[in-house]
Amino acid sequence: MFDPVIAPSGTLLGLLQRGRGDGTLHALAAPRAEALAALNHCVLNDPRHDWQVENRSLYYARLYLDLHGGLEEIERHLCDADDCLDTDEVRTGLALAVLGHLASYGRDDALALLRRYAAGGSNWAWALDELALRDDDNGLRALAAPVLARFPATPEGDAELAVAVRDAFEPRPWRLWAEDRREAIGARVRAAREAGSFDRWQRQLRPTGPRPGWSIQAVFDWADQGVERGSALHVPAARCLSAVAGPEDRPAIVEAAREGSDGARCAALHYLAESRDPVVLDLIEAAVSGGSRTVADAAVSAFERMCGDEAVDRARGWVHRPDALGASAAGVLACRGAAKDDKLVLGALRETVRADGPDAPLLWRLVDGAGRLGIGCAAPVLRHVYRETASSQLRGRAARALAATDASFATGFAVECLWDCEETTREVGALHAETGDVRVAERLRRLAADPAEEAEVQTAVRSRIGPDMPAV
Numbered sequence: 001m002f003d004p005v006i007a008p009s010g011t012l013l014g015l016l017q018r019g020r021g022d023g024t025l026h027a028l029a030a031p032r033a034e035a036l037a038a039l040n041h042c043v044l045n046d047p048r049h050d051w052q053v054e055n056r057s058l059y060y061a062r063l064y065l066d067l068h069g070g071l072e073e074i075e076r077h078l079c080d081a082d083d084c085l086d087t088d089e090v091r092t093g094l095a096l097a098v099l100g101h102l103a104s105y106g107r108d109d110a111l112a113l114l115r116r117y118a119a120g121g122s123n124w125a126w127a128l129d130e131l132a133l134r135d136d137d138n139g140l141r142a143l144a145a146p147v148l149a150r151f152p153a154t155p156e157g158d159a160e161l162a163v164a165v166r167d168a169f170e171p172r173p174w175r176l177w178a179e180d181r182r183e184a185i186g187a188r189v190r191a192a193r194e195a196g197s198f199d200r201w202q203r204q205l206r207p208t209g210p211r212p213g214w215s216i217q218a219v220f221d222w223a224d225q226g227v228e229r230g231s232a233l234h235v236p237a238a239r240c241l242s243a244v245a246g247p248e249d250r251p252a253i254v255e256a257a258r259e260g261s262d263g264a265r266c267a268a269l270h271y272l273a274e275s276r277d278p279v280v281l282d283l284i285e286a287a288v289s290g291g292s293r294t295v296a297d298a299a300v301s302a303f304e305r306m307c308g309d310e311a312v313d314r315a316r317g318w319v320h321r322p323d324a325l326g327a328s329a330a331g332v333l334a335c336r337g338a339a340k341d342d343k344l345v346l347g348a349l350r351e352t353v354r355a356d357g358p359d360a361p362l363l364w365r366l367v368d369g370a371g372r373l374g375i376g377c378a379a380p381v382l383r384h385v386y387r388e389t390a391s392s393q394l395r396g397r398a399a400r401a402l403a404a405t406d407a408s409f410a411t412g413f414a415v416e417c418l419w420d421c422e423e424t425t426r427e428v429g430a431l432h433a434e435t436g437d438v439r440v441a442e443r444l445r446r447l448a449a450d451p452a453e454e455a456e457v458q459t460a461v462r463s464r465i466g467p468d469m470p471a472v
Contacts, residue, residue: 004047006390013038017047019059019392019421021429027063039063040073046094047390049359054392057094058452059421061101071109074099078117087122096123100130104452115139119146125164132170144177144185153188161188162195216241216249220256223263227294234266234298241271250277257283265291266298273302280306281314288325300328312336319344327352327362334369345369346378353381358388364397371401379406386413396425403432410434418443423454430460 007014012030015023016038027035039060048054063069074095083092096117102110111134118127124147131140151161165174178193180186214222219240226233245253257268257280269287272280280302287299303311303325311332318329330348333341349366356362367385370378379402386398399417402409410432417429418440430447433440447453448461 003049004045004390006047009388013041016042016060016063018390018395019054019056020395021416021419024059024063024066024419025416028066032067035063035067036069039067039069043074043095043098044077046090048094048392049390050393051090051093055421055423056392057097058101059419060094061098061105064098064102065105065107071099071102071107071113075113078113078121083122089123089126092117092121092123093126096126096130099127100134101452103130103134111135111139115143118143124150125168128173129168129170132172137176140173140176141180143173144180144189147173148177148185148188153184158188158192158195162192165189165192214240214244216245216252219244220260220264220267223267224261225263227261227263227266232266232298234263234270237263237267238270238274241267242274245271254279254283258286262292262294265295269295269299269302270305273306276306276308276310278310281310285318285325288323296324300324304328304332306332307336312338316341316344319348331362331365331369334365334372337369337373339373342373342375345373346375349378349381353384358385359390359394363389364394367394367397367401371397371404374404376405382406383413392420392422392425396420396422396428399425399428403428411437415440418447423457427454427457427460430457430464433464435464 004017006017009015009018009020012023012026012035015026017023027039042056043060046056048056064071077095078092096114099110099114103114111131114127114131115135118124118131121127128143128147131143148161151157151164168174174189174193177185178189180189219237222240223233223237226237241253253268253271254277256264257272259265260268265287269280269283272283284299284303288296291299315329315332315337318325319333320326321329327348330345330352334345334348337345345366349363349370352360352362352366363385367382369375370382382398382402382405386395386402389395389398399409399413399420402413406412411434414429414433415437417425418433420426420429426447430444433444435441435444444461444465448458448465
């Protein structure tokens with residue numbers, strides 16, 4: 001899937017794509033047709049860079065409710081001919097999740113569309129999972145025949161059915177169908193469940209990983225085999241070394257970390273880092289400067305996993321390096337540095353935003369570090385990251401950092417956070433937003449009464465609702 005094109009943050013579309021609270025507020029103030037067009041664009045063209053960790057579905061579903069939006073565009077998207085050609089679940093997953101939330105809010109048209117798509121759409125498994133949480137038993141039982149018709153009554157079809165049953169995220173429909181008295185439904189689902197359980201048992205009996213009694217050379221060979229296959233095994237290999245290596249093996253492990261083959265060198269570096277061997281920091285620096293890309297990346301990763309004071313001390317010397325180790329050192333100082341490191345963290349934060357923009361991966365740790373160290377001078381940069389980043393997860397981290405560094409947060413971004421797409425960001429808003437604002441009081445009450453809201457958010461809301469809250 002191509003990276004989504006994100007509109008500027010000052011536009012309605014850009015705000016909605018980012019999932020910002022201001023997106024909802026601007027949409028409700030904009031002409032309804034314009035707001036619905038931007039909303040449909042977001043739902044039908046998933047704007048998330050990482051759809052597996054970023055939330056948008058509840059955010060968009062709530063806006064559909066507030067705008068009294070119809071589902072014609074979603075229906076057209078799900079029923080398009082492309083559904084048969086492009087079967088990637090990313091194409092339809094967000095739309096199906098939005099329909100699931102709308103169904104939980106009592107939208108019967110959303111429930112009916114989910115049922116139709118589960119019966120005939122390519123991403124039927126996702127739709128079935130949404131229905132498993134919201135539909136009644138009769139609605140699910142009616143889907144048994146069309147779903148099972150996807151799997152021919154052949155050995156290949158039965159094998160595919162067993163995999164589908166085994167990997168189902170929500171087992172409720174399959175349990176209902178297993179109770180069906182019809183031979184073509186109940187008996188077939190029960191057989192598929194048994195086959196899936198047997199397959200799982202067989203895989204447990206045929207482990208392909210390390211064996212007891214391995215030597216350190218056998219572990220190194222296993223790590224090298226992983227590199228040859230394109231599979232990084234150096235972290236589990238390091239754990240294997242911890243199990244089989246003795247004091248007498250240290251010279252061989254150090255030698256492997258200095259000049260071994262790529263897989264062995266990566267495993268040895270991780271092992272020495274986890275055991276906090278005094279020589280490992282010099283070996284890491286040498287690996288970054290003179291090793292292959294695989295070894296250099298593993299060395300940086302090993303350094304980031306170190307938690308001792310010696311790693312923090314070395315990070316202070318490496319933080320000015322213009323390479324991956326310098327960036328890693330900045331992250332280590334942000335996560336584990338002391339108050340005296342605030343200028344180094346602030347400098348790295350400013351330079352990263354200037355050089356790599358508001359979506360740089362290093363910003364996650366630097367933003368957290370600015371909040372942890374309470375760097376007040378970082379507030380302008382944090383506000384820029386909050387406004388501009390396309391990652392709703394990073395924006396939430398920026399909000400938490402601003403709560404610790406920005407005196408204006410309670411009356412500014414904290415209010416917007418109450419409408420954010422991420423529940424953790426809404427929680428930050430609920431804890432810090434100034435309740436003298438009428439919008440805040442009304443929003444807190446709505447969140448407290450919304451059955452779809454996360455428990456942590458409602459707990460934060462209830463901690464702020466009291467007899468002193470202004471009447472709405």
